[in-house]
Amino acid sequence: MSLLQLQGLSKQFGDTKIIRDVNLEIQPGEKHAIIGPNGAGKSTLFHLISGRYHVSSGSILFKGSPIHNRSPFEITRLGLARSFQVTNIFPLLSVFENVRCALLWSMGYRYSFWHLLGKARALNTRTEELLEEIGLHARRNLPAGELAYAEQRALELGIAIASGAEMILLDEPVAGMSHTEATNAVALIRKVTAGKTLIMVEHDMNIVFDLADRISVLVYGEIIASDVPSKIRGNPRVQEAYLGEVVPGGSDA
Amino acid sequence: MFEVMIFATLNGLVTGLLLFMLASGLTLIFSMMGVLNFAHASFYMLGAYFAYSISLYLGFWPALIVAPVLVGVLGGLIERYGLRRVHKSGHVAELIFTFGLAFLIEEAVQFFWGRATKDYRSPDILDFPLFTLFGQNFPAYKAFMIFISIAIFIALYFVLTRTRIGIIIQAAITHPHTVANLGHNVPLIFMAVFGVGTGLAGLAGVIAGPVLTTFPGMAMVLGSIVFVIVVIGGLGSLAGALVASLLIGLLQSYAIASDLGMPDLLNWLGVSFERDHPLNDIWRLTLPQIAPILPYLLLVLVLIFRPSGLFGKRES
Amino acid sequence: MFKFAIWIIFAIVIVLLPQFFSSLLSVSILNQMAIAIVFALSYNMLLGQGGMLSFGHAVYFGLGGFMAVHALLGIEDGNYSFSVTLIPLVGGLFGLLAALFIGSFSTHKAGTVFAMISLGVGELIAASSLILVSFFGGEAGVSGDRTYGPTFFGYDFAQDLQVYYLAAAWMFIATLAMYLFTQTPAGRMANAVRDNPERAEFIGYSARRVRLISFVMAGFFAGIAGGLFAVNYEILTEQNLNAVTSGNVLLMAYIGGLGFFIGPMVGAVVLTLVNSVLSHYTTLWMLYLGIMFVLTVMFLPSGLTGFLMMHRTPWHLGKIRLLIKPYIVTAIPGAVFALSLVAMVEMAHTSEAEFVFLGASFNSSGPMSWGVLVAIALASFIALRRSLPQLREAWAQANAIETGDQP
Numbered sequence: 001m002s003l004l005q006l007q008g009l010s011k012q013f014g015d016t017k018i019i020r021d022v023n024l025e026i027q028p029g030e031k032h033a034i035i036g037p038n039g040a041g042k043s044t045l046f047h048l049i050s051g052r053y054h055v056s057s058g059s060i061l062f063k064g065s066p067i068h069n070r071s072p073f074e075i076t077r078l079g080l081a082r083s084f085q086v087t088n089i090f091p092l093l094s095v096f097e098n099v100r101c102a103l104l105w106s107m108g109y110r111y112s113f114w115h116l117l118g119k120a121r122a123l124n125t126r127t128e129e130l131l132e133e134i135g136l137h138a139r140r141n142l143p144a145g146e147l148a149y150a151e152q153r154a155l156e157l158g159i160a161i162a163s164g165a166e167m168i169l170l171d172e173p174v175a176g177m178s179h180t181e182a183t184n185a186v187a188l189i190r191k192v193t194a195g196k197t198l199i200m201v202e203h204d205m206n207i208v209f210d211l212a213d214r215i216s217v218l219v220y221g222e223i224i225a226s227d228v229p230s231k232i233r234g235n236p237r238v239q240e241a242y243l244g245e246v247v248p249g250g251s252d253a
Numbered sequence: 254m255f256e257v258m259i260f261a262t263l264n265g266l267v268t269g270l271l272l273f274m275l276a277s278g279l280t281l282i283f284s285m286m287g288v289l290n291f292a293h294a295s296f297y298m299l300g301a302y303f304a305y306s307i308s309l310y311l312g313f314w315p316a317l318i319v320a321p322v323l324v325g326v327l328g329g330l331i332e333r334y335g336l337r338r339v340h341k342s343g344h345v346a347e348l349i350f351t352f353g354l355a356f357l358i359e360e361a362v363q364f365f366w367g368r369a370t371k372d373y374r375s376p377d378i379l380d381f382p383l384f385t386l387f388g389q390n391f392p393a394y395k396a397f398m399i400f401i402s403i404a405i406f407i408a409l410y411f412v413l414t415r416t417r418i419g420i421i422i423q424a425a426i427t428h429p430h431t432v433a434n435l436g437h438n439v440p441l442i443f444m445a446v447f448g449v450g451t452g453l454a455g456l457a458g459v460i461a462g463p464v465l466t467t468f469p470g471m472a473m474v475l476g477s478i479v480f481v482i483v484v485i486g487g488l489g490s491l492a493g494a495l496v497a498s499l500l501i502g503l504l505q506s507y508a509i510a511s512d513l514g515m516p517d518l519l520n521w522l523g524v525s526f527e528r529d530h531p532l533n534d535i536w537r538l539t540l541p542q543i544a545p546i547l548p549y550l551l552l553v554l555v556l557i558f559r560p561s562g563l564f565g566k567r568e569s
Numbered sequence: 570m571f572k573f574a575i576w577i578i579f580a581i582v583i584v585l586l587p588q589f590f591s592s593l594l595s596v597s598i599l600n601q602m603a604i605a606i607v608f609a610l611s612y613n614m615l616l617g618q619g620g621m622l623s624f625g626h627a628v629y630f631g632l633g634g635f636m637a638v639h640a641l642l643g644i645e646d647g648n649y650s651f652s653v654t655l656i657p658l659v660g661g662l663f664g665l666l667a668a669l670f671i672g673s674f675s676t677h678k679a680g681t682v683f684a685m686i687s688l689g690v691g692e693l694i695a696a697s698s699l700i701l702v703s704f705f706g707g708e709a710g711v712s713g714d715r716t717y718g719p720t721f722f723g724y725d726f727a728q729d730l731q732v733y734y735l736a737a738a739w740m741f742i743a744t745l746a747m748y749l750f751t752q753t754p755a756g757r758m759a760n761a762v763r764d765n766p767e768r769a770e771f772i773g774y775s776a777r778r779v780r781l782i783s784f785v786m787a788g789f790f791a792g793i794a795g796g797l798f799a800v801n802y803e804i805l806t807e808q809n810l811n812a813v814t815s816g817n818v819l820l821m822a823y824i825g826g827l828g829f830f831i832g833p834m835v836g837a838v839v840l841t842l843v844n845s846v847l848s849h850y851t852t853l854w855m856l857y858l859g860i861m862f863v864l865t866v867m868f869l870p871s872g873l874t875g876f877l878m879m880h881r882t883p884w885h886l887g888k889i890r891l892l893i894k895p896y897i898v899t900a901i902p903g904a905v906f907a908l909s910l911v912a913m914v915e916m917a918h919t920s921e922a923e924f925v926f927l928g929a930s931f932n933s934s935g936p937m938s939w940g941v942l943v944a945i946a947l948a949s950f951i952a953l954r955r956s957l958p959q960l961r962e963a964w965a966q967a968n969a970i971e972t973g974d975q976p
Binding site (some may be wrong): 287349350352353359364430473484486494534542545546549553556560 | 700867
């Protein structure tokens, strides 16, 4: 059974249709990339799935049950986490606290005001491990707002994966990074999303073709193709949509 | 009953328009700068006090012009040397700054003019009943207040819709972030908007001082009601501010004029309570009694059922 | 271990304080401080930790206090019997209930909307309190008597000193509880929601629920402070829940420093002290308070505690001594300038012909005395301006990490 199903999904702001009748199924364990020109509606699609926006019509099923128009926190609790294109962290809290907060709900602390964080050994151990994993252990006591850009992106990813969600949505995880930073970030993404279901929006085609098992191409709010990378590369409609731009993966094909 | 209604409507109109003169400036400032000027009513109070002092030497008419200008200049200076400094610490700091300013202005007014009520009077030339209806007088000065308020709104409307600066301000209301990118001197516009907004509040003070009495607490009395208005109308909406101002002005005026109360309601429902019932205070409430709390009651209701206000789109 | 030691020292200090300040006036000031500390800390649960700017926090203080007075009256009438030591808890629980009700619709949003609702609710309840006479007692308020009911190990709380120990004990417990709250998941998420409510929702938390919890806790502790007020003063009036009291607690928390747990405590102590000392010397103390507040917002946005904490880096670098001389060089003309302004303000305000200020005598209407004061003010202002560059330089030096110094 598919983990995530989008059925006839549409979203419009006023008269402007941003997402038009999108149908998509994501299988458990799949690494799925969504590509498309600027303004195609990729981020909007993420906002719909993660509950930031309400849908205009259609439905979104996660593990078979509808999640559209539910609050972000309800969707997150079901096991669907996401990162943001524009870094979205807790700037005044330390790096350590950022990660620890992201772990709280999944470790069952809910809204507790009768547990002391300092005494929550399992929680703190897990936080340290995660910091190690995302390479920010040395920076643990710094306010997150003072991290360098690439470090903030790593923290962004860490917050997204902390809850141990089965499905992770990454919105342009390496945007704005230097080549070396991006390479490190990709290795990190590969490591932390092992065994999980991943949907990512990304512009860097090398990374897309490197990471994804399947690719969907979104143009003007419609999915014009959804297939394995090798078939996407040769798809004439995709090439047409990208006319004038670099043919996806063309340079290193 | 009919004559009561007419006078209540007229008085409500006077209050409502006066409130709008404050609320419009507050809304403009909020729309442009994202800061709710807590000290707005304090500038209204300064307007009344400045006008009082000027009128002692030059009479009412020069004061009508000079006092608002002085208040506006003071407002502009406070924006330039105070608020702008705090701006970098965020909106909460700005709100707290204007809160401190309100506190400070009230103390400063007491320092310069004392605690007692000032004998600030309307000019003799307007001291006659404009018309008499069912044996009740309607003072010419109140008609003058209505006239001034409406004239100001027409001027404001003209400036906002027909002039370059007005268009920029309008653009800033709907698209606050883009204006700066268009290369306009935003700090200067901020200072001007703050000056004009506080000047409008000052003008409201000049014309309201003789009617609503000029005393150090006058800012407190009106201040929180003006906030209620901009929130009920929807933060940043001029149309909302106008509707809410008139609504509150009329509502309070009708409530004060009516002689209805809970006893009437209970009679009508056929319910009666013993005299020493614990909730006796509630069963005996009358509308004039609760008139002062009506705006706040309305605020809470609006915020529960329509959190962004009647005409609000943007949220803070 | 270190933190534990701080709490022990704190406890010892509050137990010993009346030994050093034993006059009736000082004990009454100490009582005020204890109440103010609890109230200001409860306020900071909203603003400093939760990012909710409230203009109506006195509502929970006042409602708790009124309920506490009614509890005192109930004890007096023999309706029930329990120790006066538990009265603050009555206030706290009533504050909690009120906050639960009001918070259920006011915590949707933080920011300006929350601030305006808190203002509206504050005004609504303050105005209603004058109408609902049977509970609030109208203009006169409600008064009780704390000496009825069973004694507490022989203490009947007739004396202010006994009340001090009661207030201090509650203050200690409340402070500890509020500190521990900051160390819990709900307390930490309050910070997270303050920083970024949207992201908090994407890690599984309802921002609104997190705010509500902080709000209710703040209401509870404000109610405890109100209950302490009821025990100490035995009377509550509309003043205790109106905008002035709400403004005062904002002042305390802000001047003390919102960003630190101890900040509001510092603010409460300093302002209580300043209020009682200044009001003793001048009728214009509210004016000075207003100026102090506005200057703090402009120049010390992180408050007194924040100012002290700024010196952590120079301290750790062992360079704090670099700052001593520049501080003195700036502080002297600064103080002279401030004092000369105060002297002019006071002289303008006095109705006496002879105006005495710090031992110096002036003719309050003479142009000579004005001339002297203006000259002093100008000279000290110029000296102050001149001293600033060297202070800035020293500050930069004291904070500079020399290359090779870095670990």
